[in-house]
Amino acid sequence: MSLLGKMFYKEQPHVQNLSHKVSIIGAGNVGMAVAVSLLGKHVTNNLVLIDPIGDKVKGEIIDLQHGSLFLRNALIGGGNTFEDSADSKLCIITTGVRQEPGESRLVMAQRNSEIIVKVVKMLIKYSPDTMILVVGNPCDVMAYVAWKASGLPAYKVMGAGTTLDSQRFRVELSKKFNINPSNIHAWIIGEHGEHSFAIWSSVNIGGTRIEKINPKFGTDDDTEKWSVLLKDVLGAAKTIRELKDYTNWGIGMSIATIAKALMTQGGSIYAVSVNAKGKFGIEDDIFISLPAVLGSNGITDIVHLNLTEDELARLHNAAKILKEVQDSIKIEEKEVKCKCRRCK
Ligand SMILES: NC(=O)C1=CN([C@@H]2O[C@H](COP(=O)(O)OP(=O)(O)OC[C@H]3O[C@@H](n4cnc5c(N)ncnc54)[C@H](O)[C@@H]3O)[C@@H](O)[C@H]2O)C=CC1
Ligand SMILES: CC(=O)C(=O)O
Numbered sequence: 411m412s413l414l415g416k417m418f419y420k421e422q423p424h425v426q427n428l429s430h431k432v433s434i435i436g437a438g439n440v441g442m443a444v445a446v447s448l449l450g451k452h453v454t455n456n457l458v459l460i461d462p463i464g465d466k467v468k469g470e471i472i473d474l475q476h477g478s479l480f481l482r483n484a485l486i487g488g489g490n491t492f493e494d495s496a497d498s499k500l501c502i503i504t505t506g507v508r509q510e511p512g513e514s515r516l517v518m519a520q521r522n523s524e525i526i527v528k529v530v531k532m533l534i535k536y537s538p539d540t541m542i543l544v545v546g547n548p549c550d551v552m553a554y555v556a557w558k559a560s561g562l563p564a565y566k567v568m569g570a571g572t573t574l575d576s577q578r579f580r581v582e583l584s585k586k587f588n589i590n591p592s593n594i595h596a597w598i599i600g601e602h603g604e605h606s607f608a609i610w611s612s613v614n615i616g617g618t619r620i621e622k623i624n625p626k627f628g629t630d631d632d633t634e635k636w637s638v639l640l641k642d643v644l645g646a647a648k649t650i651r652e653l654k655d656y657t658n659w660g661i662g663m664s665i666a667t668i669a670k671a672l673m674t675q676g677g678s679i680y681a682v683s684v685n686a687k688g689k690f691g692i693e694d695d696i697f698i699s700l701p702a703v704l705g706s707n708g709i710t711d712i713v714h715l716n717l718t719e720d721e722l723a724r725l726h727n728a729a730k731i732l733k734e735v736q737d738s739i740k741i742e743e744k745e746v747k748c749k750c751r752r753c754k
Pocket of ligand 1: 436437438439440441461462463504505506507508509525544545546547548549570571574602656657658661
């Protein structure tokens with residue numbers, strides 16, 4: 411009899427609870443920040459990390475596994491192929507090349523969309539019913555590409571959107587008001603990029619809409635110049651990139667929070683990239699960042715914001731730009747061959 415046989419009276423085979431599997435695709439700076447945040451927030455104890463390129467992902471998996479002692483015995487698997495992602499409830503795509511200096515978003519969109527299509531086809535092969543959250547940039551357009559490539563209903567596919575921008579906005583406001591950012595309700599919507607904008611009219615602290623006190627709040631005519639604060643918010647990515655080359659911790663934590671809403675506690679609202687067709691006068695399938703209610707099967711509702719005329723015009727402008735980029739992308743429907751042991 412083996413040592414295990416001598417140690418235990420076996421009652422039944424050991425079965426792992428696989429119902430909360432989250433797969434992260436891309437073990438770069440963002441992917442690893444998402445992984446650590448998901449584990450630290452106990453969003454899942456069944457994590458898979460996949461990166462088709464290089465050995466780094468294998469090293470990251472072993473390294474993280476050594477932390478599982480402190481992470482509710484989390485199961486951490488993955489590698490270069492997609493088989494371990496089978497039956498994921500949520501797949502988070504962080505693959506993508508970063509923008510080269512001087513490179514247009516459009517060129518980056520085409521390059522990254524080719525990666526997204528390949529990745530999504532593989533994910534759907536193993537998890538046909540998964541939810542997909544796209545982080546790779548330009549994330550609104552990449553969410554559209556993921557939706558097209560996946561064949562999933564739109565409510566199951568979203569992009570990180572302007573969650574991070576809204577988070578940055580709340581943090582900057584919190585520094586001025588000296589209030590915990592979780593008690594400040596403020597949104598950036600539109601496109602996660604050059605066409606995002608703040609909904610100053612809805613900034614609310616402690617049940618008080620600031621615009622009611624200062625009707626010029628956030629406008630160029632405001633003598634207190636609150637709008638200056640937006641420079642730090644919208645320029646944050648550039649500032650951080652100049653200092654450390656990439657951004658990862660802020661997005662890692664916001665993705666873990668979105669994932670928590672999708673995995674455990676429905677009813678939380680985040681400004682994710684959603685298909686806005688039929689909302690706010692948008693007529694086409696355009697993925698754009700709007701506050702949406704998240705539940706355990708994806709997006710349940712999109713908030714019917716009370717936008718001012720100017721804010722609505724900005725939203726339509728962002729939608730127009732996003733549609734132009736979406737339309738410029740060629741999404742090839744070609745079959746992707748899996749190199750995993752099961753399919754070889
Ligand atoms: N939505 C948001 O708020 C944010 C988005 N990002 C975006 O996230 C993406 C990842 O950024 P980082 O992790 O810093 O980059 P990184 O270079 O550290 O990691 C990217 C990963 O993608 C993988 N990859 C590259 N080409 C691939 C291909 N052809 N097929 C499969 N995998 C491939 C690489 O192996 C690498 O592990 C970028 O597009 C970046 O702009 C970053 C921060 C915030
Ligand atoms: C890189 C990026 O999209 C950000 O940090 O906002």
